[in-house]
Amino acid sequence: MKRSTIAWLAAAFALVGLVACEETSKPPPPAPTFSIPSAAPSASPSDSLADSAAPSTTASGDDAGGDAAPSDAGAAAFASSDVDSGAPAQFRACKTDSDCIAVPRVGCCRNGWKEAVAATQKDAYVKSFTCPEAHPICPMYLINDQRAALCENRSHLCTMFKPDDIPCGGFIANQHQCPAGWHCAMSRVPDVGGTCVKN
DSSP states (O other): OHHHHHHHHHHHHHHHHHHHHHHHTSOOOOOOOOOOOOOOOOOOHHHHHHHHHSOOOOOOHHHHTSSOOOHHHHHHHHHHHHHTOOOOGGGOBOSSGGGEEEEEOOSSSOOSOEEEEEGGGHHHHHHTOOOSOSSOOOOSOOOOOOOEEEEETTTTEEEEEOGGGOEEOSSSSSOBOOOTTEEEEEOSSTTTOEEEEEO
């Protein structure tokens, strides 16, 4: 009786041992796999130097339009745009040409440009501007401004006129006269007036 019990227990332990051994002998589940993208090969220092030395194929706005304008053309463009700037209207009210005078344009630099202002507002115009810089750097050029200060009949504002743009003569209240060295070439209709022509 004892031997059969012992044999039965031994068989039971053996069976438990086999089950445990089988459980522990199973291989572990496979580890999850991750796909890592391959990195692009880094450029060597010699490659980056070669790229920087290569000419750029992107055209700038100036290059796309052709040859670059010479520097004196830029100065001419600045000068032509500068002609059209006028003094504030508060200094230019007029009725006749005799009300207007040409004075140096206020600014940090005196470059020869003049402005048409009312004679009564000359001092006020000069005092209307103070240069914020004690020692400004001024361009090395001087304009010989030969325009005339006249009272424009429509706006009643003193305005600078080029001599060949002056509408001279005509039967009007404020009849413009040509500057020295110019004469008025009348049109076929005397009432309309004419234009100033250089002598």
